[in-house]
Amino acid sequence: MTEIKARDPKVKTYLESLDTPLKDTLLQVRQLILETEPGIEEAIKWRDSLVFMYDKNIIQTVVGKSHLTFIFFDGVQLDDPGGLLEGEGKKNLSVRVSSMDFDREAFQNLVRQAVDMRR
Numbered sequence: 790m791t792e793i794k795a796r797d798p799k800v801k802t803y804l805e806s807l808d809t810p811l812k813d814t815l816l817q818v819r820q821l822i823l824e825t826e827p828g829i830e831e832a833i834k835w836r837d838s839l840v841f842m843y844d845k846n847i848i849q850t851v852v853g854k855s856h857l858t859f860i861f862f863d864g865v866q867l868d869d870p871g872g873l874l875e876g877e878g879k880k881n882l883s884v885r886v887s888s889m890d891f892d893r894e895a896f897q898n899l900v901r902q903a904v905d906m907r908r
Contacts, residue, residue: 799833807852815839815850815857817889818896822848825897826904847903856887859896867902871895 793816795801804816822841823829829847834840841848851858861867864874864882871892874882884896 795831797830797832800831800839803833803837803839809852811852811857811887814886814888815852818857818859818886821893821897822900825900829900829904843904843907845907847907848900856885859884859886861899861903863903863906864899866906867899869895869899871898873899 793801793804795804804812804819807815809815819831819839823831826843828843830842832840832842834846834849839850840846841850846862849860849862851860860881860883861874863880864876865878865880867874867882869882871894873884873892873895875885876882884891884899
């Protein structure tokens with residue numbers, strides 16, 4: 790396994806201790822997010838949730854049995870031509886990922902928009 794680099798030691802500990810078949814996928818999507826917007830910070834919140842922040846929370850991760858959920862705070866305000874966002878929340882919408890076989894460019898676009906809303 791590649792060494793997990795994280796500014797926050799809690800993030801590194803959390804990622805290293807994950808025991809799920811989706812761990813590699815989570816690490817790859819995490820890397821995609823961090824490469825898309827290098828100014829994003831990470832933290833562990835709400836007991837065991839990796840959260841990406843840019844001044845405020847922008848994406849929360851939830852590790853399920855068959856998929857990962859990336860909850861975009863204020864997701865209803867994002868333009869989603871790729872059709873990745875799901876849900877009927879008043880503010881938050883989610884992207885579900887079960888493998889790296891998804892539209893990464895569309896996902897990166899959502900990440901950029903979410904960060905731009907915080908600038």
